[in-house]
Amino acid sequence: MDSLTLICTAALLAAGGLYWFICFFGSAEVKGKRAVQLTGGSIDKENVQDNYKQYWSFFRSPKEIETADKVPVFVDTFYNLVTDIYEWGWGQSFHFSPSLPGKSNREATRIHEEMAVDLLGVKPGSRILDAGCGVGGPMRAIAAHSKANVVGITINEYQVKRARMHNKKAGLDSLCEVVCGNFLQMPFADNSFDGVYSIEATCHAPNLEEVYQEIYRVLKPGSLYISYEWVTTELYKAEDPEHVEIIHGIERGDALPGLRTYKDIAQVAKKVGFEVVKEKDLAKPPSHPWWTRLKMGRMAYWRNHILVTILAFLGIAPKGTVDVHEMLFVTADYLAQGGEKGIFSPMHMILCRKPAAE
Numbered sequence: 543m544d545s546l547t548l549i550c551t552a553a554l555l556a557a558g559g560l561y562w563f564i565c566f567f568g569s570a571e572v573k574g575k576r577a578v579q580l581t582g583g584s585i586d587k588e589n590v591q592d593n594y595k596q597y598w599s600f601f602r603s604p605k606e607i608e609t610a611d612k613v614p615v616f617v618d619t620f621y622n623l624v625t626d627i628y629e630w631g632w633g634q635s636f637h638f639s640p641s642l643p644g645k646s647n648r649e650a651t652r653i654h655e656e657m658a659v660d661l662l663g664v665k666p667g668s669r670i671l672d673a674g675c676g677v678g679g680p681m682r683a684i685a686a687h688s689k690a691n692v693v694g695i696t697i698n699e700y701q702v703k704r705a706r707m708h709n710k711k712a713g714l715d716s717l718c719e720v721v722c723g724n725f726l727q728m729p730f731a732d733n734s735f736d737g738v739y740s741i742e743a744t745c746h747a748p749n750l751e752e753v754y755q756e757i758y759r760v761l762k763p764g765s766l767y768i769s770y771e772w773v774t775t776e777l778y779k780a781e782d783p784e785h786v787e788i789i790h791g792i793e794r795g796d797a798l799p800g801l802r803t804y805k806d807i808a809q810v811a812k813k814v815g816f817e818v819v820k821e822k823d824l825a826k827p828p829s830h831p832w833w834t835r836l837k838m839g840r841m842a843y844w845r846n847h848i849l850v851t852i853l854a855f856l857g858i859a860p861k862g863t864v865d866v867h868e869m870l871f872v873t874a875d876y877l878a879q880g881g882e883k884g885i886f887s888p889m890h891m892i893l894c895r896k897p898a899a900e
């Protein structure tokens with residue numbers, strides 16, 4: 543074989559291998575969104591790196607955030623930057639779940655979501671709200687399971703588009719509606735929902751009382767609200783520098799204006815008028831660790847990082863995607879450490895009732 547033929551053959555083989563690696567390898571977790579489809583959400587490709595830098599400079603010291611009213615804008619930026627990576631590398635449900643022996647991650651996620659609506663005790667045809675709905679993973683599982691009508695609200699317009707596409711594709715758009723808005727000032731009438739749930743979303747509110755007040759307002763008297771909250775636990779020691787570093791790492795890598803302690807949740811719920819029906823950290827034994835899935839993916843994260851770096855070099859993925867992916871890579875470690883040390887829980891469950899009308 544002459545040298546030209548050799549070079550062309552080698553080039554073809556390399557290109558074919560790269561194409562296979564990029565388009566078909568997918569991520570270790572799910573085959574949903576492909577790596578070549580990674581975008582910056584509603585942010586134009588050329589502005590992703592700048593937006594990442596703005597996000598990072600705002601959230602790197604969350605405790606010193608003076609202007610709380612700017613938080614929702616930067617949370618929106620965060621979700622423009624991470625939504626595609628989340629879908630590509632985790633799936634359509636942007637939350638954690640206790641691992642269940644013999645069950646897949648997908649199954650464990652669905653069971654965790656269905657438990658939320660079962661505790662609300664709503665009937666088919668009821669109208670319930672998903673406060674901070676993401677791309678609608680929980681909404682679709684909950685609508686299919688309960689046959690309730692679910693209205694989701696998220697501050698991120700790109701997630702609204704993704705959620706509506708997934709709802710239609712799943713044949714659930716007759717039960718699921720998605721609205722773009724701020725759960726601190728919702729475009730819904732007083733006493734208009736038969737139930738409300740929020741799954742790992744209200745942690746983004748700069749002031750928990752504000753979002754709980756809004757949820758209380760839109761909930762019908764006598765109806766229930768359930769939330770899975772991100773909290774520091776009774777094992778967290780503010781005087782332990784290692785604990786502080788882990789919690790700060792979780793806050794800046796997840797757009798959190800400041801993690802609450804587990805004690806704050808019921809206090810705030812009661813302050814806005816809720817009766818607390820049940821409260822339980824779903825991460826505690828006998829539940830199996832929620833962070834196993836995060837730790838099992840490390841090899842995949844390395845491969846994903848190589849993939850993202852190649853795609854950005856080729857101009858297929860936005861340049862800033864490499865920075866975002868690196869941030870998430872580090873954040874995964876902080877989250878796993880927080881879980882292993884028992885100082886952080888992403889699933890402190892609280893079930894509250896709005897008192898029946900006097």
Ligand SMILES: C=C(CC[C@@H](C)[C@H]1CC[C@H]2C3=CC[C@H]4[C@H](C)[C@@H](O)CC[C@]4(C)[C@H]3CC[C@]12C)C(C)C
Nearest residue numbers: 627628631632636637742796842843846870871874
């Ligand atoms: C509730 C929130 C988000 C929780 C989780 C859905 C996400 C938290 C950390 C995310 C991830 C970390 C590592 C990424 C990895 C480097 C990449 O290759 C593939 C995606 C990740 C696994 C990504 C997936 C989603 C998370 C687990 C917060 C924001 C309130």
Ligand SMILES: C[S@@+](CC[C@H](N)C(=O)[O-])C[C@H]1O[C@@H](n2cnc3c(N)ncnc32)[C@H](O)[C@@H]1O
Nearest residue numbers: 635636637674675676696697724725741743746
């Ligand atoms: C980690 S995601 C969880 C999404 C969904 N609950 C799930 O489990 O897949 C948090 C969600 O809260 C939304 N969110 C954060 N702050 C918000 C705000 N102020 N108003 C409305 N949505 C908000 C984000 O846009 C995102 O959709």
